[in-house]
Amino acid sequence: MDNATLLLVDDEEEIIKLMQIYLKNEGYRLLTARDGMEALEIVTKEPIDLMVLDIMMPRMDGLEACIKIRETQKFPIIMLSAKGQELDKINGLSVGADDYVTKPFSPLELLARIKSQLRRIRNYMPKSQDEIVIDGLLINSSTHEVSVDGHQVKLTPREFAILELLARNAGQVLSMEQIYCKIWKESFFEGNNTLMVHIRKIREKIEANPRKPIYLTTVWGVGYKIEKRG
Incomplete structure (x- = not known):
């Protein structure tokens, strides 16, 4: 909180x-x-x-x-x-x-x-439509604020957009192409590691151990997802 x-x-x-x-x-x-x-x-x-x-x-x-x-x-x-x-x-x-x-x-x-x-x-607690709460992760779409266990995390606009997209589709796996096209508004091509860099930076900010993420996980060969929890 x-x-x-x-x-x-x-x-x-x-x-x-x-x-x-x-x-x-x-x-x-x-x-x-x-x-x-x-x-x-x-x-x-x-x-x-x-x-x-x-x-x-x-x-x-x-x-x-x-x-x-x-x-x-x-x-x-x-x-x-x-x-x-x-x-x-x-x-x-x-x-x-x-x-x-x-x-x-x-x-x-x-x-x-x-x-x-x-x-x-x-x-x-009653949540507004602007808030997404996944366990200790809180995302506010209106204020573009993110907190983990009550501690505010500063994300760039693009990092926030990626995290919000995955959070709004919690439990679903989104492919790299789906995420890239949605966020960057352009075609994705193999070998483009821009999204991977952003994912790494997001994990460094929201995960206690970025090497063993509990929120933003990788589904190998498919894409990424935010785990859906209470």
Whole structure:
């Protein structure tokens, strides 16, 4: 989700500082609170896209805070707790949490959980006809903006046109000739590697690993396609 605002609620300063580094590096806007009461105050003043909420905190713990937040808010909540017992997990999920991470945790694991929750809500948000959403890939035909897992990607006009064409035909294989003729408005001839160069550049921008693409794939001997997913 573009420019998502996250609220991290934890009374451990080390966790706050550690996750600030990871989350800000990913481009998220991060707000922090040290207990449930402070979190409730922030929620009434700021639009929040996702909350990471510790259970064991002074003044108001995470369970009570979650119950009160769920009275008015539907954004995803990921619970944190030093307790790993099944009952604690059940309690957290039963009061409205969407996910649960046990301390100590890997910052990369928590980051992956956050991205997963943001991707889930984006996929179920009402979409305009100008938007194409394929898993974490968002293409806006009106603004010519592209983002992957909430992070904006800058494409040239021709790269955008290729990606949009494939996305609007997600799940279908388009031949090199079909793509070239549609985008360049001229005849395609064998040995012309212009399209291949553009495909490579697009992958470098939208794929985590361009050598193992998950969005823009090659169907050998046929052409290219955008995988159709939720």
